[in-house]
Amino acid sequence: MYKTIEELVDKIDERNTDGSVSELIGVSIDKCFIKSVANTNGTDLSKYKVIRKNDFAVSLMQVSRDSKIPVARLEEYDVAIISPAYPIFRVKDENLILPEYLDMWFKRSEFDREAAFIAVGGVRGSMPWEEFAKMKLPVPSIEEQRKVVQAYKTITDRIALKKRINDNLAAALSSMYKEFFTVGTPENLPAHWKIAPFSDIADVIMGQSPE
CATH class of the missing domain: 1.20.5 (Single alpha-helices involved in coiled-coils or other helix-helix interfaces)
Structure with missing residues (x-):
């Protein structure tokens, strides 16, 4: 049985409005989270997105150029913050699909090739969230x-x-x-x-x- 990503996940837009979270991370091209080395002194962290354990973050910029989508599942922290440029999403129902299984599918080279093909028509090779959400995967x-x-x-x-x-x-x-x-x-x-x-x-x- 195949399902689209949008059938399986909810897009999350929780902001660090009270500034309580200070652990700033990003997503690498190798599909893992990396601790940010940026100097955040004087930065308004309340505008950053909150990401929680087992949530996903994805960069949809320059997908066709890199032939790869940087997408990762948060395992290292219970909660962190990330640039507002990253779409954040979360599995709707873990009785339907496991976050770990979805994570494995994102790591497949076939997924990257399909995404790069779709992104060819995008501005600067980027992929709109709507196109990403329509991608399908097998759900046993x-x-x-x-x-x-x-x-x-x-x-x-x-x-x-x-x-x-x-x-x-x-x-x-x-x-x-x-x-x-x-x-x-x-x-x-x-x-x-x-x-x-x-x-x-x-x-x-x-x-x-x-x-």
Whole structure:
């Protein structure tokens, strides 16, 4: 069963009118939220949009140029604020579609290609919200969605674990390299080490032998 995005989500326009939220974020081209490094001193944060956990934010500018829509689901914060330029939307009924499942669909390269094709006629390659909202996606049963989401989570968790292992191995190798090959001065050499000519460990068969 296929449904349009507008059948599945509500567009949200909650503003930070009382200025109570100060965590400012944005959406990257890699479809994740990034903490803003902008200097907000003197900025009126009451005009910024409030985004809550499991809400989505999307940038619909220059879609055809980038061949990608920066769209992400908020997981890192319970609440944050974002530029008014970003449309914010929220799943209407989690018994119909899981936010995690929708998030997975947005990450597909096929979604980006379809969006870029639609956006070709837009001003500067942008996509109006109305066109974005008309895009369709398959919506299986909620039980099937849970299975797909769990399988995806298992794979991504394994990838993250392997990355941590690789990072730890790289750090360990770097430490070993520094320990064994950064010898410093002759007085600081490890026991049984010495500084000697290269010719003591190799035969030079071309060019002049180093002294």
